[in-house]
Amino acid sequence: MTVILDRAEDLATTGTWHRVCPLDELEPAWGEAALIDGRQVALFRTAPGEVYAVVQQDPATFANVMARGIIGSRGSRPTIASPLHKEVYDLETGECFTNPELKLATFATRVVDGYIEVEL
Template sequence: MTTATDSTTPVRVCTLEDLEVERGRAALLDGQQVALFLLSDGTVLAVDNLDPFSGANVISRGIVGSRGGVPTVASPLHKQIFDLRTGECIETHGKPPAALRVWPVAIDDGVVYVRMPESVGS
């Protein structure tokens, strides 16, 4: 478990070797659950693990895919589809719009760092 003390400082979360391609992993940062995804092109993206439709922390267990070249994750509960780059829900299945918060990610020498989004740390 990693705890951040300053929202402007990137927090070491894991190594790239800890992640599996197109499989989510959850991490806890300052009491917030984050879902991390390693894409097939080597990009790592992070969004809230909290599904805004069900209220459960399950996004890291979602199905990774793409829509028109956009990396996506489908909630494992109700199958709403989210853009992993922006957090926007692109398929709501008739529910009101919602989005996942996006967490900035950096990779340095095989180590994955996540920075708390401004809306969380303020």
């Protein structure tokens, strides 16, 4: 599933919530890519009602592949491993556990009336 939303008129606007897709369309433990306001975002559902959003671009290689990453955890922290070089990132903070010089941009998410929304 790839979702494309119309690009907003004012690209400088921040703090805007964007409706992406129904929660039921995002499979648990699986990533999907969405184009939101001209940005590629990777979405992950780790548990019922628990959704994370990160930038689609891998910080190590600059390839747009993070939606195909491997979901896991470090203790109680949900993680995503890059599908290319397997760097492991915290889904909440974007911190890279395997290389402190790398960081994955994260976005706030919420579920409203059964739909996933992402704040950009």
